[in-house]
Amino acid sequence: MNQDNNRHTMQIKETRIVLKNAGKINPMRIDDYTQAGGYEGLRKALQMKPTNVIDELMDAGLRGRGGAGFSTGMKQKFTSESCQRCPQRYVVVNADEGEPGTFKDRVIMEQDPHLYLEGTIIAAYAIQATKGFIYIRAEYYDSIKKTRKAIEDAYKAGFLGKNILGSGFDFDVEVKLGAGSYLCGEELTMLESLEGKRGNPRIKPPFPAEKGVFGMPTLVNNVETLANAPIIIANGKEWYRKLGTERSPGTKIFTISGQVNRPGYYELPLGVSLKQLIDLAGGMRKGRPFKAALLGGAAGTFVDASMLDEKMTYDNLREKGATLGSGAVIVMAEGDPVYDILHNCLRFFRHESCGKCVPCRVGTTQLVRQADQLKAPEGNKEDLLKQMVRESEIMAGTSLCPLGQSPILPLESAARYFKKELCNPV
Numbered sequence: 001m002n003q004d005n006n007r008h009t010m011q012i013k014e015t016r017i018v019l020k021n022a023g024k025i026n027p028m029r030i031d032d033y034t035q036a037g038g039y040e041g042l043r044k045a046l047q048m049k050p051t052n053v054i055d056e057l058m059d060a061g062l063r064g065r066g067g068a069g070f071s072t073g074m075k076q077k078f079t080s081e082s083c084q085r086c087p088q089r090y091v092v093v094n095a096d097e098g099e100p101g102t103f104k105d106r107v108i109m110e111q112d113p114h115l116y117l118e119g120t121i122i123a124a125y126a127i128q129a130t131k132g133f134i135y136i137r138a139e140y141y142d143s144i145k146k147t148r149k150a151i152e153d154a155y156k157a158g159f160l161g162k163n164i165l166g167s168g169f170d171f172d173v174e175v176k177l178g179a180g181s182y183l184c185g186e187e188l189t190m191l192e193s194l195e196g197k198r199g200n201p202r203i204k205p206p207f208p209a210e211k212g213v214f215g216m217p218t219l220v221n222n223v224e225t226l227a228n229a230p231i232i233i234a235n236g237k238e239w240y241r242k243l244g245t246e247r248s249p250g251t252k253i254f255t256i257s258g259q260v261n262r263p264g265y266y267e268l269p270l271g272v273s274l275k276q277l278i279d280l281a282g283g284m285r286k287g288r289p290f291k292a293a294l295l296g297g298a299a300g301t302f303v304d305a306s307m308l309d310e311k312m313t314y315d316n317l318r319e320k321g322a323t324l325g326s327g328a329v330i331v332m333a334e335g336d337p338v339y340d341i342l343h344n345c346l347r348f349f350r351h352e353s354c355g356k357c358v359p360c361r362v363g364t365t366q367l368v369r370q371a372d373q374l375k376a377p378e379g380n381k382e383d384l385l386k387q388m389v390r391e392s393e394i395m396a397g398t399s400l401c402p403l404g405q406s407p408i409l410p411l412e413s414a415a416r417y418f419k420k421e422l423c424n425p426v
């Protein structure tokens with residue numbers, strides 16, 4: 001790695017579609033939102049058949065922005081088709097936003113709450129759900145306040161409640177608060193929490209689409225995912241597909257922090273490179289050379305300078321052994337210790353493990369202990385690191401839920417790119 005990593009690539013500008021109103025309208029005024037074209041997507045959706053709404057989102061290629069990148073339309077299709085005899089279908093909005101380095105949903109909720117609320121109503125119509133919950137982490141005071149105000153005003157304006165806009169469709173929604181558990185952002189654990197139980201995960205399958213909250217078919221979507229729905233319905237799938245790439249259409253809100261001049265949130269078409277994102281964020285702080293980035297938060301992967309020009313899409317990064325995840329990007333400069341960030345991730349998993357299953361409960365504790373030993377003066381560090389990766393592989397194969405399957409991601413990628421440093425941490 002050398003100064004060449006700081007060379008300039010083609011400078012790009014933000015493409016704001018989800019954030020088009022951010023900073024421009026008063027998020028506490030529904031009229032500001034409707035004057036900016038708000039609720040037109042819902043009006044249009046209500047004139048379509050629910051299955052056509054699903055097809056439109058599926059053909060637009062919208063993929064879940066919560067981390068996994070699963071097809072939103074497909075998920076809606078599964079949910080709408082499962083258990084036809086069930087008396088109730090639910091939509092649950094995942095606004096828990098617990099992944100370290102991620103703050104994109106907060107921006108949507110604080111600056112344009114009606115956008116994702118509109119998306120929630122569209123999703124409910126698509127799967128014919130009559131009840132929804134928005135699960136927001138309790139620390140997000142402003143998001144909670146603005147979402148509650150948006151809900152209140154949407155009821156008054158006839159966008160929520162009985163016979164929405166005279167369509168015959170009924171939908172009610174309420175806010176529920178999380179209590180700061182990372183694990184409760186995992187969809188099945190969130191459903192347990194919504195039912196008033198301890199935040200322990202459920203075994204999958206059944207998936208929420210089959211058996212979700214209170215045993216009913218449930219669609220769980222991230223805030224940013226739902227915020228895309230009104231835009232797609234209002235503008236059409238062809239328009240949407242012009243943004244991003246063939247397999248990852250649309251935009252993504254990246255949250256970049258660490259050693260850049262202007263940390264913050266940036267909305268860009270999927271397929272931009274890490275280098276372009278860093279340039280947009282003002283370049284490396286004090287002109288220091290780039291060393292590494294952690295993509296996707298603690299449950300994400302480290303990359304080195306060889307990945308700077310790779311397209312940031314769900315599939316391309318996966319093929320290169322990296323993750324896009326929630327869109328969090330934590331940038332490190334030459335001289336910053338990768339060991340410290342990795343150690344933090346491992347401590348985070350130990351802290352957030354619910355302790356229900358042995359591989360994760362014991363494994364997360366053991367990995368922190370072994371990471372401490374990497375700093376000890378004696379011992380074969382290469383063997384130790386290899387053993388840690390092996391253990392995290394075993395955890396990934398045997399843990400009950402995705403939390404125990406996550407330490408492998410930062411650990412294996414850090415070991416792949418920075419083995420020498422990890423075996424000789426300062």
Ligand SMILES: Cc1cc2nc3c(=O)[nH]c(=O)nc-3n(C[C@H](O)[C@H](O)[C@H](O)COP(=O)(O)O)c2cc1C
Binds near residue numbers: 098187223225
């Ligand atoms: C430990 C853990 C924490 C998670 N936290 C969040 C979160 O805070 N927000 C979120 O949207 N998804 C989170 N997810 C992903 C959800 O389980 C789920 O995939 C997502 O809400 C689906 O929505 P999407 O299809 O719109 O992305 C988490 C997953 C795991 C395993």
Ligand code: SF4
Binds near residue numbers: 356358404405
């Ligand atoms: S993997 Fe970890 S967080 Fe998940 S159930 Fe097991 S102990 Fe709990």
